[in-house]
Amino acid sequence: MSDTDNEKPKLGMRAPLGMKRTVETGKVKQSFSHGRSNTVVVEVKRRRMLGKPGEGEGTPAEQAKAETPAEVRPAPTRAPISPKAPPPPPRPVSESSLMSRQELQAKLLREAEEARMAALEEARRREDRERQEASEEEKRRAEENRRGEEEAVKRAAEEAENAAKRAAEEAAAAAKAAAQAAAAPAAPVAPAAPKAEAQPKQAPAAVKLSDDGRPAPRRFTPVQRPEPAKRPEAAAPAAAPKRPGAPARPGAARPAKGGDDRRQSGKLTVNRALNEGDGGARARSLAALKRAREKEKRAMGGFSHQQQAKQVRDVxxxxxxxxxxxxxxxxxxxxxxxxxxxxxxxxxxxxxxxxxxxxxxxxxxxxxxxxxxSDSDVEIDVDSDIDAEETLKTRPPVITIMGHVDHGKTSLLDALRGTEVVSGEAGGITQHIGAYQVKTKSGQMLTFLDTPGHEAFTEMRARGANVTDIVILVVAADDGLKPQTIEAINHTKAAGVPMIVAINKIDKDGANPQKVRERLLEHEIVVEAMGGDVQDVEISALKKINLEELIDKLLLQAEMMELKANPDRAAEGSVIEAKLDKGRGPVATILVRRGTLKVGDVFVVGGESGKVRALINDKGQQIKQAGPSVPVEVLGLSGTPNAGDTLSVVENEARAREVAAYRQQLALEKRTTSAPVTFDAMFSALKDKQAIEYPIVVKADVQGSVEAIVNALNKISTDEIKVRVLHSGVGAITESDVTLARASNAPIIGFNVRPNAKAREIGERDKVRFKYFDVIYHLTDDIRGEMAGELGPEAIETVVGRAEIREVFSAGKHGKAAGLLVTEGFIRKALKARITRDDVIIYNGEISSLRRFKDDVAEVRAGLECGVTFTSHTDIKPGDYLETFEVELRQRTL
The missing domain is CATH 1.10.10 (Arc Repressor Mutant, subunit A)
Structure with missing residues (x-):
């Protein structure tokens, strides 16, 4: 007997009438394979001894037996009862015993409910497996079996629940009997025979007493799984005493193998209930069960894509x-x-x-x-869209001012507008197309387009002539007709618009307006003063002479033309100019031809699309809408369009993007499509590759200037050297421009633009050349000089003498000497010489010696004979010809 057994609490150490809980619980951790573990609740039941006050609770061996777990206790033995012992006074039932019975009842109910849920879950899992693996016929039979099993499970659950209820009722009856026994101590109760578990409905009427008058040990009914073939006597307690004279110990018989259904075997949990049928296999998690159900549904066609109807689209x-x-x-x-x-x-x-x-x-x-x-369905057909006659209303005329450089076009526009546009242009030369509106004294509006007069802006003037109604041809009275004046006349004739000749600078000395009229006859321009139909006005833009007469003739011409447009429709217009503004993004100057352009309209222009964010008139004011013949700046483009593109308002943004993408695709195909290969094309390509390329990067403030600069540089290209524009664009010089120029060792030309801080820093570090210009004359002259410098000086060859070789002599160590007759010019020793035989050059070098008779001479003229020797050349025959020539290096010009 150990000290630990002596230290265990004993019933006799408490108050004489006290009652202690006879069941203690603990937890034992079980370890399985693969690192799994399980915690099991173990209940230890103490034997309660009812004796006289002051009596001990038995020997230490008996106490140890009482503390043995129910799973390992031997069958209880009944001690012999002395009949002569007087019956002890009944002990009152303690409140703690009643509470323990209530807890036991609740516990049994919970365990019964858990067993029922576990049985249902097991049945559902079995049903899932059978339904997945069986065929259609097997599924039908499995359904019938499932129903039978489900009913059996329900019956088993009900029996388990009834057993729990019966156990609770027995516990309640035992408590009631104990209370009655305490109330009537003198009434002896005969010991009742032990009842088998096969009669669970019959509750005991009183507490059973042993022969010595003590209450018999209480026997708890264990919770068992329902087994139909189980014999009632299987659960009866054994009566074999372990040791003579040992007191009786309550408890059930030792459980057999697999008897985990007894209450003493531990708490019944969900995992334990699920694992009973699998032999202790690991329980499946909820996620695994969910995946299994989804897999089954997919196999059965629950989530099958074949059942979804295919969506038919209109492509x-x-x-x-x-x-x-x-x-x-x-x-x-x-x-x-x-x-x-x-x-x-x-x-x-x-x-x-x-x-x-x-x-x-x-x-x-x-x-x-x-x-x-087809392409016609995607593209906007502007030509076939004609407005009805009744919808047309009078619109202001669009007037373009054309003429030679410095003949006073912008000064005339200044005088008409009352502003000073010239002061804002570099060198007093107009670099862009400007669009302005002028209101006359009568209240009528006139729209003016000011085009540059320099030859580089020929295409810009051509676009101006195509969108204009009337052309004012400005000719200086003191200068007469110039090349750009003649070009302006040709553009006007090609556009088919009427012309009014404004003979300017009549206030200057040497002005001769009549000479101008006579020169116009050379180009089939007959003014009214000479019997023609072209109006002419002698004006002075500086002194503002005869400006009213010019305006009157413009209004008369517009009235005769009956200019009309429909303002109540989707707007259409032409791009006069386009640029990339740093703060506002892409900006296009639009001249509305028909319709009314409003803020918020969705439009497509060239290969770009957009939505009108703002409209700015020629005075810099924001307006809400612009009607026919009104020039405005439009903000809200996706990119910078080309000057001359047509702007069309469409119904929605999707349509605008579709048309823009279609036009970009056409432009890409046009650039990338190669022409059929021919021998001529192959040889011309080889010839082109022989020319030296001069790479440049061009950046300007507006699109029109970029086009003009590129065209001007292409014109100065020759067969020996040509300009290769690596990149041209609108806006400030950026880091990408500097990187591109550095890779090709090309200069960057900035026309009215400058690099940003980062681009300037990279350019200085990588030694990239920046060339800034604001007048196109200076730009073309500078590039022309640099291209000529790339070619180097030009060698000019001049033949100074010819001679015929008559005889060949031996010249000793010098090889052979030739006897010549000079036929043209002269032969000089210091000159370069070449020998030809049948017009094929066989020697190209110098004359080493020149003699006449036996004397060395410096020069021999035509008609005389002489002898010469050549450096390292002896292949000389009579009948060959000798040429002497001079080479002069001249500065190359383009």
Missing amino acids: VVPDAITVQELANRMAEKGADLVKSLFKMGMMVTVNQTIDQDTAELLVQEFGHNITRV
């Missing part, structure tokens, strides 16, 4: 479309389309273009509907 197919774009419109994979084309015998990639017929086959194969469209 719009143009004349040519890439495979990837067609796949996007069909909402299909590009790889699937490529596979289908491979089956058709077409080896293509997703980026290749297919025709409309092939696209139709693909669309039909994938089950969609095709809608054929």
